Amino acid sequence: MATREHLEKWVAYAKQHGSIIFFDAAYEAFITDPAIPHSIYEIPGARDCAIEFRSFSKNAGFTGTRCALTVVPKGLKGKAADGSEVEIWPLWNRRQSTKFNGVSYIVQRGAEAVYSAEGQAQTKALISFYMENAKIIREQLTSVGLEVHGGINAPYVWLKTPDNLSSWDFFDKLLVNCNVVGTPGSGFGAAGEGYFRISAFNSRDNVNEAMARITAKFKQ
Amino acid sequence: MARINDNYLKLKAGYLFPEIARRVNAFAEQNPGAPIIRLGIGDVTEPLPQACRDAMVKAVGDMGDRAAFKGYGPEQGYLWLREAIAKQDFQARGCEIDASEIFISDGSKCDCGNILDIFGHDNAIAVTDPVYPVYVDTNVMAGNTGDINDRASMAAWSTCRSPQTTASQPLSPPPRLT
Numbered sequence: 526m527a528t529r530e531h532l533e534k535w536v537a538y539a540k541q542h543g544s545i546i547f548f549d550a551a552y553e554a555f556i557t558d559p560a561i562p563h564s565i566y567e568i569p570g571a572r573d574c575a576i577e578f579r580s581f582s583k584n585a586g587f588t589g590t591r592c593a594l595t596v597v598p599k600g601l602k603g604k605a606a607d608g609s610e611v612e613i614w615p616l617w618n619r620r621q622s623t624k625f626n627g628v629s630y631i632v633q634r635g636a637e638a639v640y641s642a643e644g645q646a647q648t649k650a651l652i653s654f655y656m657e658n659a660k661i662i663r664e665q666l667t668s669v670g671l672e673v674h675g676g677i678n679a680p681y682v683w684l685k686t687p688d689n690l691s692s693w694d695f696f697d698k699l700l701v702n703c704n705v706v707g708t709p710g711s712g713f714g715a716a717g718e719g720y721f722r723i724s725a726f727n728s729r730d731n732v733n734e735a736m737a738r739i740t741a742k743f744k745q
Numbered sequence: 746m747a748r749i750n751d752n753y754l755k756l757k758a759g760y761l762f763p764e765i766a767r768r769v770n771a772f773a774e775q776n777p778g779a780p781i782i783r784l785g786i787g788d789v790t791e792p793l794p795q796a797c798r799d800a801m802v803k804a805v806g807d808m809g810d811r812a813a814f815k816g817y818g819p820e821q822g823y824l825w826l827r828e829a830i831a832k833q834d835f836q837a838r839g840c841e842i843d844a845s846e847i848f849i850s851d852g853s854k855c856d857c858g859n860i861l862d863i864f865g866h867d868n869a870i871a872v873t874d875p876v877y878p879v880y881v882d883t884n885v886m887a888g889n890t891g892d893i894n895d896r897a898s899m900a901a902w903s904t905c906r907s908p909q910t911t912a913s914q915p916l917s918p919p920p921r922l923t
Contacts, residue, residue, distance in 0.1 A: 547860065549877070551853050566840035576860065579834070580853040585797060586789045591851040594822070594830060595860070598846050603864065614846070616863040621848055622820045624859070628851050630815040631804040633826045635793070636849075638800035640829040647794035654791060662784075681787065696765070700772050706785040712761035713875030720875070724787045731790075735782040 526561055526678050532568045539574035545603065545613075546575040551593075554584035554652050556678045572598040576613070583680065583726075585639045585648050592628055592636040655680050658732045659725035665736035666723075669743035680725040683710065687743075695721050703738040752888045761878045762786050822849025858883035 527535075539546050548565035556563055565575045577596040581587035601613045628636075638644045659676040666673045666684055676682035686695040692709030699705050699721075708724070710717030725732070765785050773781060792798075807813035821827070827844040835842035850856050857879055866889055872880050884890055 545864075547857070547880075549853065549857065562838075564835060564838060564840050564842075566835060566842055567838055572841065578853045578856055579830075582852070583787075583789065586791055586793050587797075588789050590793065590797075593850050593853040593856060594827075595848045595850060595853075595856045596835075596842055596846055597848065598842065606865075613863065617848065617860070618821065620859065620862050621850075624862075625820055625850065627818040627820050627822060628849050630818055630823070631801050631808070632851075633818070633823050633849060634804035634807075635797040635801040637823075637826045637829055638796040639794070640833050641796050641800075644794055644796035647796055651791055651794065655789075697768070700769065700781075704779050704781045706765065706769055706781060706783045708761070708765065708785045708787075710875055712764070713878065714872075714881075715874060717875030722785075724784045726787050726789050727782065727784055728790055731782045732784075734780075735784055738782075 526556075526558075528560060529562055529568070532562055532565060532571075536565070536568045536571050536574060540570055543604070544574065545601070546571070548575050548577045550577055551580040552583055552679055553579065554648065555656060555680050557656070558678050561678055566596070566598075573601060576601070581636050581639060584652060585636070585644075586651060587632075587636070590632055590635060592632050654729075655725045658727065658729065661729075661732055661736060662723055662725060665740050669740045671743070674720075676725065682723045682725065684721050684723065686719050686721055689719065692718055692721055699739070702742055703735070705735045705738060750886070750888075752886050755885050755890070756882055760882060822847070854879050858886075861887045861889065 535546055538544065546565060548571075550564060553563040562568065565571045565577050575598075578593070579596070580593040581590070582593070595617075597614050597617045599612070599614045602610045603613055605611045639648055659680055659682055662682045663673050663676040666682065671687065672685035674683040674685075686692060690698065692711040696707065696709045699707060708722040710720030710722060713722075727735075762785075769781065769783075769785075773779060808815065824844060826849060827847040830847050831842050831844040848856075857877075861883055866887065868889070870884060870889060872884075
């Protein structure tokens with residue numbers, strides 16, 4: 526989870542090197558710590574060096590309904606082959622106008638409702654529900670001595686695989702012994718090897734049942 | 746014979762989530778009735794908020810009314826949605842973002858890949874590690890990397906390691922191809 530200080534370093538770096546940051550804020554709604562920015566644009570200067578991606582998938586349950594957004598600030602620039610500076614916004618506008626015909630009217634009305642008073646209350650309740658799941662997962666895994674990260678300000682809990690198992694070996698063991706499916710950390714890159722990700726996105730019953738099976742195995 | 750995009754042949758054996766599905770399906774076939782609980786892909790399980798469902802039902806009604814019917818919409822998204830987003834997601838947090846700078850799409854995954862359309866192929870690219878595999882695979886598909894198995898040809902591919910306990914930090918400038 527990137528703090529304000531981390532993001533300030535990234536923005537300073539991007540401005541120094543003429544880089545553009547692609548900031549994926551799909552999970553911003555799960556942030557509860559007021560010190561953690563929800564948007565890269567909370568950092569001064571980010572308008573000149575960042576594009577932000579957001580989604581309605583996780584805050585409002587739109588994974589099957591499909592709606593997201595991308596922010597391309599006007600004035601953000603890149604370099605052309607002839608060395609001239611070119612604005613990015615018109616390029617993305619042209620790209621979308623040529624290759625994309627927009628999201629359905631019905632879905633956009635559904636997304637708009639997220640911003641109504643009822644929509645805000647209902648999405649907050651959804652997020653709290655998943656974050657309570659994350660808390661249960663953290664507590665249960667910790668109770669059997671596993672090293673656990675995340676699950677705070679984010680709906681995923683990462684555990685260090687026990688006995689130095691590889692991520693995929695742990696995946697197979699968990700599937701066979703507990704019938705629980707997670708995600709091997711190594712699938713996210715070499716630095717994820719030896720870690721395993723458990724998602725808080727499920728019903729309370731399923732989360733409780735999965736944790737009961739896992740903790741029972743570790744108590745044996 | 747028609748030429749294919751050879752960059753697709755550089756992709757690692759399987760995208761992470763299809764590989765998980767393959768292993769789970771194989772297990773389920775051998776163990777029919779096993780009570781499998783999925784805490785993997787990160788798909789939501791709880792129903793859509795009532796406010797969203799009501800709004801969509803009403804919108805379906807609009808489509809049945811000649812006066813309210815909508816054909817092709819703006820490619821960037823309807824202004825009423827872009828304005829709500831700009832105001833409540835950004836301006837309310839002190840971010841100077843205008844509705845005209847917001848582009849509505851059908852998913853962040855699509856946008857993360859599509860954005861590469863408007864950038865050159867000779868940029869130095871840094872990704873955090875571990876990371877959402879889509880960021881890496883879309884760059885491979887676009888021809889922005891060398892052979893993914895050949896470290897020497899990955900000069901343009903800089904990785905910022907980030908242990909789960911701390912957020913990623915910018916490193917020294919990534920190497921340039923030229």
